[in-house]
Amino acid sequence: MTDSPSSTPLLQVQDLVLHYRTRRGPVRAVDGVSFDLRRGEAMVVLGESGCGKTSLSRALLRLLPRNLGAFSGRVMLDGQDTMPLSEEKFRREVRWVKVSMVMQAAMNALNPVVRVGDQVAEPLQVHRRWSRAKALERAAEAFQWVGISTDFLARYPFELSGGMRQRAVLAMALVTEPDLVILDEPTSALDVLTQANIMNVLKRIKRDRGTSFILITHDVGTSSEIADRVALMYAGQIVELADAARFFPEPAHPYARMLMDSVPRLKVVKQPDFIPGHPPNLLRLPEGCRFADRCPHRFARCADHPPLFDLGERRESRCWLHHDGGPS
Amino acid sequence: MALREPAESHPSASPRGWTRNLRRVAVFTLARLAALFVTVLIGVYLAIVTANMGGKVDELREVQIRSGVAEAVRGDPGFQDLPAEQRNALIEQRVQIQRERLRLDQPFIVRSFGYLYQAMRLNLGRAEHMHSDRGSRQVSAIILERLPATLGLFGTASLILFFSSVAAALVLSRRYGSRLDRMVVGLAPTSAAPGWFYGMFLILVFAFLIPAFPSGGMVEAPPPEGFAYVRSLLHHMVLPLAAMFLSGIFISIYSWRTFFLIHSSEDYVEMARAKGLSSRMIERRYVLRPTLPPIVTSFALMLIGMWGGSILLEQVFNWPGLGTLMFRAIGQRDTPVIIASVVIFAYLLAATMFILDILYALLDPRVKLTGGRR
Numbered sequence: 001m002t003d004s005p006s007s008t009p010l011l012q013v014q015d016l017v018l019h020y021r022t023r024r025g026p027v028r029a030v031d032g033v034s035f036d037l038r039r040g041e042a043m044v045v046l047g048e049s050g051c052g053k054t055s056l057s058r059a060l061l062r063l064l065p066r067n068l069g070a071f072s073g074r075v076m077l078d079g080q081d082t083m084p085l086s087e088e089k090f091r092r093e094v095r096w097v098k099v100s101m102v103m104q105a106a107m108n109a110l111n112p113v114v115r116v117g118d119q120v121a122e123p124l125q126v127h128r129r130w131s132r133a134k135a136l137e138r139a140a141e142a143f144q145w146v147g148i149s150t151d152f153l154a155r156y157p158f159e160l161s162g163g164m165r166q167r168a169v170l171a172m173a174l175v176t177e178p179d180l181v182i183l184d185e186p187t188s189a190l191d192v193l194t195q196a197n198i199m200n201v202l203k204r205i206k207r208d209r210g211t212s213f214i215l216i217t218h219d220v221g222t223s224s225e226i227a228d229r230v231a232l233m234y235a236g237q238i239v240e241l242a243d244a245a246r247f248f249p250e251p252a253h254p255y256a257r258m259l260m261d262s263v264p265r266l267k268v269v270k271q272p273d274f275i276p277g278h279p280p281n282l283l284r285l286p287e288g289c290r291f292a293d294r295c296p297h298r299f300a301r302c303a304d305h306p307p308l309f310d311l312g313e314r315r316e317s318r319c320w321l322h323h324d325g326g327p328s
Numbered sequence: 329m330a331l332r333e334p335a336e337s338h339p340s341a342s343p344r345g346w347t348r349n350l351r352r353v354a355v356f357t358l359a360r361l362a363a364l365f366v367t368v369l370i371g372v373y374l375a376i377v378t379a380n381m382g383g384k385v386d387e388l389r390e391v392q393i394r395s396g397v398a399e400a401v402r403g404d405p406g407f408q409d410l411p412a413e414q415r416n417a418l419i420e421q422r423v424q425i426q427r428e429r430l431r432l433d434q435p436f437i438v439r440s441f442g443y444l445y446q447a448m449r450l451n452l453g454r455a456e457h458m459h460s461d462r463g464s465r466q467v468s469a470i471i472l473e474r475l476p477a478t479l480g481l482f483g484t485a486s487l488i489l490f491f492s493s494v495a496a497a498l499v500l501s502r503r504y505g506s507r508l509d510r511m512v513v514g515l516a517p518t519s520a521a522p523g524w525f526y527g528m529f530l531i532l533v534f535a536f537l538i539p540a541f542p543s544g545g546m547v548e549a550p551p552p553e554g555f556a557y558v559r560s561l562l563h564h565m566v567l568p569l570a571a572m573f574l575s576g577i578f579i580s581i582y583s584w585r586t587f588f589l590i591h592s593s594e595d596y597v598e599m600a601r602a603k604g605l606s607s608r609m610i611e612r613r614y615v616l617r618p619t620l621p622p623i624v625t626s627f628a629l630m631l632i633g634m635w636g637g638s639i640l641l642e643q644v645f646n647w648p649g650l651g652t653l654m655f656r657a658i659g660q661r662d663t664p665v666i667i668a669s670v671v672i673f674a675y676l677l678a679a680t681m682f683i684l685d686i687l688y689a690l691l692d693p694r695v696k697l698t699g700g701r702r
Contacts (some may be wrong), residue, residue, distance in 0.1 A: 060357075061602050066504075097606030103602065108595040113618045113693060123603050156693040 010212050011037040011060075012076040018059040019069035026069040027282045029055035031236035033073075034308070037189075037229070039179070042213040043208055044223040044244065046259070047233035048279055053216045054104055056233070057182045061101055077179075096123045099301055100173040102166075104184040104216075109169050110157035111144070117143075117153030119170045127176060142171035146201050162195035170198065174205060180212045189223060199225055213257055220263045224248050229314075232256050235280050235290040238308070242315040252317045256293045289320070297321060356689045364678045369448065375670035376443050379663050383436030390423075390432060397422045398582060443667070452668040457660050458653075467668040470653065475672065477546055480651030481565060485572040485633050492573075492581035494623065498611065500581060501588035519579030524640040527571035531644070534567060541567050544646030568645045576630060584623055591619045616700050621692040628684040632677055 018030035029052040032239060037043050047053050058064070060075060062082075075082045077098050100123075103109050121135035121140060130138075140150040146167040155234040157165060164188065173181050176187055183202070187195040199222055206226065206229055217223045223230075227244035232253065240253040251257045261273040280286055286293070292302040301320040309322040380386065398419050401407050407415060427433050431442070446453065452467035460470040500509050535543035542548075547560045591597065592615050600614040642651035650669055657665035 063598060063602055066593060091604045091606070095602060099605065101602045103595060103599055105595050109599040111596045111600070111614055113621075113691070114613065122605070126603070126605055126609070158694050169599075 004081060009036040010039040010041075010078060010080040012074070012079075013060070014074040015077070016056070016059055016073035016075065017070050019071075020055075020065060021067045021069035023066045023282070026234045027284050028285060029282060030059050030209070031285075033233075033236075033238055035229075035231055035238060035241055036178070036226045037212055037214065040041055040206070040212055041228040042202075042215060042226050043231055044227035045148060045214060045216045046216060046218065046220065046223060050282070051233045052236040052282070053218075053233055053277060054184055054197050055236075056215070057101065057184045057216055060182060061095060062087075067099070085112045091146065091181040092127070096176050096178060097127050097183065098178055099135040099180045100176065100178040101182040102169050102173045102184065102186045105189070107162055107165055107189055110165060112157055114156075115153070116155055116168050120153075120168060120175055124193055130317060139171070142175040143168070145174060145205065146171045147197070163190055163197070166190060166194070166198060167201070170201065174211070177209070178211070180214065182214045182216070185218075188217070188219065195222060220260070232259070235285060236263065237290065237318065238316075239291065239318040241308070241316075242311075243313070246313070246315060246324075252315065252322065253291075253313060253319050254295050254297050254321070256317075257295075258296075280325055289318075291319075340608075345424050345609055353686065353689045357686055360682060360685045363681055365687045368674045369444070371422045372447050372667075372671050373440070373444050375674075376440055376447065376667055379670070380436065380443075381439070383440075385661075385663055386432055386436060387494045389430070390427065393426045393430075393432075394419070394423050397426065410529060426584045442542070447667060447671045450671070451670070453664045455665050457658060458662050458665050463484060467664050470665065471650070471668055471672055474648060474650045474653045477647060478506045478638060478651065479503075479676075481642075481647060482572075482631075482634055484565065485576075486627075486634060488569065489573055489576045489580060489630070490627055493577055494584055494616075495586035496577075497588055498616065500585040502593060502611075502613075504585075504589055510584070512578060512585070515578040516582040518573055519577075521575055522637050522640070523568075523572040523575040524637065524644040525632075526574045527568060527641060527644040530567045530571050543567075544644075568647060569642065571645075572634065576634075580626075580630065582628060584619075587619050587622055588615055591615050594618070617691075621688050624684055624688050624691065628681060629647055631680050631684075635673060635677060635680075 013036075014034045016030055016033045017028075020027040020029060028112060033052075033056060035043070045053050045056065052259070059071065062071075063069060073083070078095065082094055083091065110116060117136055117139050118132075121130075121132065121139040124130045124138055125132060136153065142152050143153065148164055148167050148171065152160060152164065152168070153162035157168075157252075160168060166189075170183075170186065173183075186202075187198050190198070202213065202215075203226055206213060213226070215223055215226060224244065227248075228242070230242055230244050231238050232240040232245040232247075232251075232255065234255050240247065240251065240256045242252065247256070248260070251260050253277075258273065258275045262275060264272045275294055280290055280293070287305065288303040289295070289298075289306050292298050295302070299320070301323070304320075306318050306320050308316040308318050309320055310316055340454065401419050401422065407418065410418070422534075424433075428576060431439055450468065452471065454465045455467050455470060458470060459465050460473050462469070462473070494514075500512060503509055531543045534541045542564050544564075546564050547557060551557060552560055594614075596618075597610060597614045600610045605613075638649065638651035639655050640651070641647070642649045643655050646652070650672060654666065654669040654673075656662075657669060
């Protein structure tokens, strides 16, 4: 590496591909995704259901399905490519050591027959070979970070409310103090108050400990609170990648603009607009731009597949409208 | 790392958790005991009513008594000179004594509860025709002689079946969709045939065509002593065990493999994978452990099915157990023995259920009775 460690991004993803094998052909869930994430940054991955957000998070932790079709690209952590690591090495050195995760449906992410405290403490026992007592002590601290009473350490998951379970899972993701925490729809099953609560916990952790986050969501509202960077996904690809401060007020890609227009706002009196049509089937993706069918700005060039165009200031867009800057 | 102050309350959660667990299991145990007792009570009462044909058997017995008494009186030279009326009166009188001795003068419904009380206290009475190998007419002696044979055979069979099928199912769930997996799935319907069915074939092949094992019985005659006895017993057990194993193994592996498969797609298993646990640990703690409660349940059902099938299986292998005893008692219409066998079966079933219930409560923290503290 020629870069000095300080300038090396925490996470560099290059041309990541994750396809599922099905009887009707490959499902291209993650189809050439590239992005960088700096230490301490929070990136929000936005997109509709079925655009490959969750598959992306799985691919980063190499949680591959049985019907795996293709899996390639580079995932660099601190400048080290993790893809050549053996399964055993990856498990020992990456999972929950450098990268942890709060999965979608975290409500069921706890083993029903093991005490919550033991489950939170488990990664420390496995990865740091701590004693159970020592690990439980740290688990108690983690419970305090996320705002659950330590009384609940000895409870079973079914004795906790949904919000508490979610926070326990978050505590589990934070307990080993990883560099990066991936959160897959961490609040989508929760009521608004609990959602706000959890977002506050995340903000505090990010501020106090400099943990990086990848927050996967379709909820534009809550994500804008914490995001430093935004990656907008459409049909398995990133269509816009930008700083949150620039993305939210002024989205560049036509899909981004339409998506932001579809979000109801409190301050402006305006009917939310909806995006007509459906996202394309990941089994049969169009040759050209994947959004062209639903795009009001479609023109001849859209028959070709657009690359990501660099718009400057760490901003990229996958749209021929931004061709002036030339291919990145 | 700028961590917060350490937790003020040390997470010494386990002791408190344990007492909570104990209390939960104790309450659960008592309630299950009560429920099982009522079940046994009803089952045994039904058996008593059925075995007595709702009181019809008593009429037969009365006829039997009368003819027996009449013959005895007529055949007794001391009563030869009596006039017919007096002799009939004497017969009536003696029949009456017998009826009172056997309490046949009371209505059946009243006596049935008496029987029930005696049966539940394991006060099993005397057999009408059968006797134990040592010559006792005590039903309890007859049954005690048979019980170890049945318990030994079926206990061994179910333990072998349980552990081998759980282990095989775990292996198979890891190799879902492989040729081996598809083969076991394909063989699962073979369990539709009961153990005694396979028993007949095994006897044909391994006792007659290839005389490697004895065709029946529990030990050689005359029974050898000491170590040779154990060897002979094991030798005789091979075929019946194989029969039960064959009839139960594939369906058990199949259904438990399916349990494991369903449970290994749970979110918490995926989470455990993400946490970087080794696959051995995931299998033990996140697949096997949460799956144990349903496995224990289905094991209980299997055991009960086996007890039920024991009558025929023991008959086929000429195994001197409870099943054979019951079969013979039915053939000889020995009501006390029939009832006693049913009582023992009922208690065995209840004991099985009870042990498995407690196991379940220990295995699954979610099991608790309504009204229990949350």
